[in-house]
Amino acid sequence: MRKYDAVVIGAGNGGLVAAIRLLQGGAKVLLVEKHNLPGGFATSFRRGRFEFEASLHELNDFGTADNAGDVRVLFDELGVTDKIDWMEIPEAYRVICTAEGLDATMPFGVEAYIDKMESYVPGSRESVTKFFDLAEEVRLAQAYSSSVNGKTDSKVMMKEYGNFVRAGSYSVNEVLDVLKMPQKARDILGAYWCYLGANLSDMSFVHYASMVNRYMKRGASMPKMRSHEISLALVDRILELGGDVLMNTEAVKILTDESDGGVAGVVLDDGTEIETRHVVANCAPHVVYGRMMDNVPEDVVKATNTRKFAGRGFTMFLGLDKTADELGIENHNYFIYDTSDTAKQYALMRTIRDNSAQATVCLNRAYPECSPEGTCMMYFTTLYMADDWGRLKPSDYFRAKDYVANKMIDRFEKDTGAKIRGSIEEISVATPVTYARYCGHPEGVIYGYESQYWDGLMPRLLMMGEDYKVRGLRFAGGYSMRLSGYSSAYFSGDISGRQTVGDIKKEG
């Protein structure tokens, strides 16, 4: 039987980084991926003369060489930064909320953001400044927590990070109430909520603030050859470090050791058994515990049943045969909502009929050369907060796809004044069904477990130790301790990879 120190299941963002960390720690590693490409959602695809980005709107917390964000620091350590051609995203976002008549375009940079907000909402400066002060304290507190591996000293926390601790248990809305932020400023500031996928009454303040802060402090970046470039660069590094990588190879079972219930091996889809005592799973605990393991402890079943799936993805990709200027597409990144009341919006996003929110990108506004001269390309994403796509009759599937695609185009044209309908050269649509098949996630979820206040970033980080229930089994990716999103998935791979190196060393 073949033997490895560790097997990484899934070559998504989390799995790829975990594999590099393991190899850097001296482990012998096998990475298996059921798809024929690495990256999971971090990939690209070609249609005609266009190469579409499959998921990445922008990578936050990357920054520049002299204002490096945590992701760049991580990529430097992994040895991949220079394998990738980066470019910077010009502005943060434009948010449109029809019910409130809101239309605001926001820049990167904390100062610039606060100034712009003041121009839209006179009198907002104080509360918005406080928001960023708090957010910065969140960042520092998290850095401290990471530096001591989660074993924080409560005296240090109280003394240095008192505001963080006092704000740490509240939702975004509860904190913004205290800051007395004017409603319109809250509406503008809240635009990013759909990136995390929980409404702002449910979402923990710490999680949201930490994300907004990362965006504003360091701007955002993008690999020129789409996220496929990052994924292939990470694989390249794994191969350099001597890792084994198998594509088109699904792990179907995790074998356990009778003595302690811990990991003993992995069975691949062709029946091959791999001996190992360590697995980093880049897939949902629901899948691992529900299908891949026998004798799952009862407390694990109960905990897993408790968790709530985050949004199910839908994306429309358009290749247009005119330039963004010609079509009147002014911005790089749009959030278009019916209402800035996020709980109401969230409720509307349950059904195919009612959901018409969208987060839309025109990549040419960041990188004009991303498509042939005289063309541009766009992708429109939304989330479904329930499983309407699973209730459709199969024979209605294509009609439903077209229905949503048309609705997205109409909405974009109406709310922005751009004219795109007559210039579509290529179209491709991915639904929750597509995502369910592509990465195998339950219900076509693209954001892991929802960032509910009780299961948000803080409690997950604080409970990292006790969430490790099965000896040798750790998780990376959107379902794990850092929650979803590119940077979070990379960080979770970093954490689980390094922890597994520690586990291996301890075993000697």
Next chain:
Amino acid sequence: MSFVFKKQVLGLLDLIRFKKLVPNRRERFKNGSDSPLPKTYKVNEAAKIIHPGFRKAVLTEIRDETADTKTFFFRTDKPFVFKAGQYATLGCKVGDSEVSRPYAIVGTASDALDGKLGFTVKKTGFFSGYLFDEAKVGDEFTVGDPSGEFYYEPVKDAGKVVAIAGGSGIAPFYTLACAIADGTEKLDLTILYGARTSADFALKKELDALAAIGKIKVVYVTSDEKKAGFEHGFIGRDLITKYADGDFTVMMCGPDAMYAFLDKELAALNIPLRRIKKEPNCVGTRDVAEKEYKLTVHIGFDTYEVPAKSTETLLVAMERAGLKVPSKCRAGGCGFCHSRLVSGEYSIAGADKRRLADLKFGYIHPCCSYPDSDMELVVPKAK
């Protein structure tokens, strides 16, 4: 920090709440349901109908169409849905090789929900030859997912489609006509159908029956015979403008020579790319001096050394050697055969359809690449 954040009048209460984050989550977990975790989910089950994957197919009927064309009908045990115009791969073991080829799906939406589908195949090469000469009712094959983008897109395409078919290129349009007839698709379809003589039109009887109900018009065009009721010559701008005006989408399916001619004709008509769809053909052999190279292939944990001819694609070399490797479109576009190049020189047939980062990091599509030296590849196993 310039200010002190407090939600409760006493900041202490905020602190206590923070301290409760962990016990709260612990409590929730403890009170969770102990019913077994689901094995599957609604959306994932729907995915199995939309993407049924590779599955067993039993040959149920063979119908003669013309001297060199037959339609093969299959039964599978899984319902599926597809868009008229899509293809699926059909494969089986021929001699020592695992072989498969993409063919346009022939059939209706309701056939598909019963797990049934057909392929109209023209006898041309290795696998079609096998189908013609060897396959018999009751034989087992493998069929793959409905694939490809050669279908009507109501969101962007014109309400009128001019379909140009050469030979067995009629198959996707016959299926599209069926979909119009049963209400699955809504468009006006004019098919310009070219063949050598009036005896070479597969599916003519069926097409004429469909045309009788309106919305569908079929124009038969013979190149080698003049006959009443048939247009004569090649399908070009004259015939297109004779049968279509205003805004229309052109869909074409036929041999490469037909595409080369039509590309110029459509350019002369100023038809923009967004109004043109072309189903790419499988890559064939290339016309160079025949040489034999050594191809080293890593699949899973195994390594093989196989011969590769300069005239054939790397995919064919591997299949000839009996290796089970992935393929779908065999035209360079779907990426299913995506493999890592370790070393060697190669040439690509036609336009390079790889992703940019594939070029940068050395990945190739063996289905459309010919060897120009000894080569070494890492190929994912076929599923």
